[in-house]
Every structure is written in structure tokens, then in C-alpha cells.
Amino acid sequence: MKPATPLCLLFDCDGTLVDSEILLAEVMGDILPEFGLPFSARQYMDEFRGVRFQTIVQTLEKRFQTLAEDAFSQLEAGMRARMEGRMRAELVAIPGMVAALEQLSSHPKAVVSNGPERKIRCALESTELGHHFADKLFSAYTLNVWKPDPELYRKAAAAMGHAPQQCVVIDDAAVGVEAGLAAGMHVIHLNHFPNEELTPEGAIGIHHASELPTAIARLHF
Secondary structure (H helix, E strand, C coil): CCCCCCCEEEECCECCCECCHHHHHHHHHHHHHHHCCCCCHHHHHHHHCCCCHHHHHHHHHHHCCCCCCCHHHHHHHHHHHHHHHHHHHHCCECCCHHHHHHHCCCCCEEEEECCCHHHHHHHHHHHCCHHHCCCCEEEHHHHCCCCCCCHHHHHHHHHHCCCHHHEEEEECCHHHHHHHHHCCCEEEEECCCCCCCCCCCCCEEECCHHHHHHHHHHCCC
């Protein structure tokens, strides 16, 4: 029997490869109120995990007040600088992810993120995961399309030379799971909060990165 062609693995970054979500939540909880937009770290985790930063700010502006002209650029620059500092000092890989990536070494892989490319590179450098991806990084800011729009994952798949049905999306956030399903790909939902979140129909739910190699192996059959 001819061996199965390895599936192309498209990994989200924040919360999937690296444990950055709580750092980002804390940074946003600190800086957004400085600009007159009430916000807490808990609110990010409950409502906005994985969502584009500009979308979060626009939602808060509708609820509270509109930022002064040019304030958004100052806010975003401040947030990015603080986040990069926290990442370089504190960021670690998601538990079990290093071993999982080693076991999946035969698969082509890419990182597909709603974050800027600089942030993706910082995350991979800080956790020493970059060698697994051979510089195959796809940023929403570069491609100008953000999850939950499935086009981000579709563009990444096309650039990797794979059809959607040959790809597996691995994502922890609802926006990414939704994007992967809409793109017609296999989707593995790394669900860190199984008591609070449901894995959508059509996706495979796992609770720990150590489960990832087995979940992917089963997709070949």
C-alpha cells in the first residue's frame, strides 16, 4: 500500500504554540484603561481571545467612547512594545507542544496567525520553536485578512502547495476554529477550557498538546 501523503499542518501561534494569551490579556488590561477604555485581563480571556486588536478597540469604543485622533496608533505601538518585552522575558511553549512537534517532524508545517509577523517571530524565537517551521509564517497583517475569515488559512495552504482537504488547522481560539472549518480543512481544537468552551461540530477537540500526534495520525484513515 502506498504511504499516505503527510498532511500539511497549519498552526495558530498565540495560545496554540506558545502560552502568550495571559500575557497579552494582562498587557491589554493595563494599557487600554490608560486610553479611557475600561478593560480587564479576564475580559480578554472570556470575550476576545484570538480577536484582532483593532476589532477589540473598535468594540470598546462603541461601548464607552471614541479615541482621540491618532490615539489608536499610539495605543497599538505601546501595546506591542509592552507585549514584546513580556514575551522575551516570560514566554514559554504550550505544555507538551515541543514533544508533539518533534513527533510530527515529517509533516510540512506553517504558522498562521492574526498577529503581526514581528510578534510571531518573537514568539518562536523566545520559545526556540522556529526551526520546526522553516520560516513558513503567514500573518494576517501581511496578507490583510483576519480570522474568522477563512481566506487567511486558504492563502496559507495555497502558498504551502496544498489543497484545503490536505491541511489540518490546529487552533485554540473560536475565531481560528471557525476559519479552518469554513476553509474546508480538518480542524483540531486545542481546547484549554473544556468546562467553559464547546468544540464546534466538525472539529476534533483535544485538551493537551500531547494528544496532537495521535489526532493527526487518525486523520489519514
